[in-house]
Amino acid sequence: MHSFTEENYLKAIFHLLLKTQSATTNEIAAATGTKAASVTDMLKKLAEKKLINYARYQGVTLTDSGERIAVGIVRKHRLWEHFLVDKLKFKWDEVHEMAEELEHISSTELINRLDEFMGRPQFDPHGDPIPDCNGRMNNQHLQSALHLKKDQTGKIAAVADHSPAFLQYLEKTQLTIGQTITVTELTDYDMALVLNNSQNEFNISREVAKNLLILV
Amino acid sequence: MHSFTEENYLKAIFHLLLKTQSATTNEIAAATGTKAASVTDMLKKLAEKKLINYARYQGVTLTDSGERIAVGIVRKHRLWEHFLVDKLKFKWDEVHEMAEELEHISSTELINRLDEFMGRPQFDPHGDPIPDCNGRMNNQHLQSALHLKKDQTGKIAAVADHSPAFLQYLEKTQLTIGQTITVTELTDYDMALVLNNSQNEFNISREVAKNLLILV
């Protein structure tokens, strides 16, 4: 249907659009690991196919069919990640690269069966929502732990940084998804946070707090 | 590591070499769905990389490293087929195309975990042996049902034709892998076979018999 490469561009644009109004050439180049000149070429092609809205120098948005494809890729990526962690017992910091390949397996029947096989999970191992077969997903309103106030309580629901280093840090300190935590202190000096769950106390930096997404 | 395309050529050569001494340019073209001229180009590249033994006009064989890669692809293909049938409940005539894509997912750790997840199966849904992680497989000596004599008994162990049409025919007539059958009659007129298992009688053509592989 669409090439591996086209799918990656659409996915990258989709993720960028979650943060900003329109995705720029340079942003897309950074996200796809290519150069701006290559991006311009591809944008023309995607616009030709009516998958993006593109006007020179103006950045891009996805058309409905472009977004449908992008969401389909995201669905596959997250379902495969869930499979790798839940069924094959990989750790959550090990699955990204594999899912980057698996998300391009074309069969939608396959992905629907995989979804059912796992009991239609709503979230992937990093807490990101998994779109259903119609592209709908459970978009919870999450906020960075950085913005929690003293004595506020919430549940760790997702992570904003998917790097193995960050995930391994959380794994080691036991700050994992699903934990309910309370802010017991905001350090005056560096504004680091002290968190508490029922069992332990965690002293986390602002950088770590920024990447912990909390359901209040 | 190696491109999708290179892997497909090596796999095609591997399968051809199971039937003949050396694989020819035209055979490879037919197997890969390309033209002879394209094959020649690729053979040069694979020879350059020491994955095949190639001399102009002489056909090719696989080097040890070429064979190792090919067997790895076959392993992946057959394990994914097993997964699709055993876990996701696809029918045996539905899985080939999906496995053609899945066999190129690069991670060997993934395939090893999948292997374990399924309990290290020895055969795929079509009865073909699955290489283990060292490339070794259970190569049973099978013979075509065409060569069975009257009153001879054996077990249907694999199929030589993987086309959906043939597989669906077998499914419908209940001539499935694992069945023990006996030849009760060889029709004089057209040499068609009459088979029997404990429950039913099957009247099969020579064409069908040719593609049923029997463990005597």
Next chain:
DNA sequence: TATTTTTTTTAGACTTGTCTAAATTAATTA
């Protein structure tokens, strides 16, 4: 063995996706 047929290879071109370098447009700052 000479000729014909088949197979394989070479030559040159095309497509997809990429790049660098240069040109253009937009944005920022003085």
Next chain:
DNA sequence: TAATTAATTTAGACAAGTCTAAAAAAAATA
């Protein structure tokens, strides 16, 4: 608003893999 800087696009080239048409080699046949 003019000048500078940053972002984007264009132009031209390259690599991988494919093709068609023509040439060369091998195999088959007379």
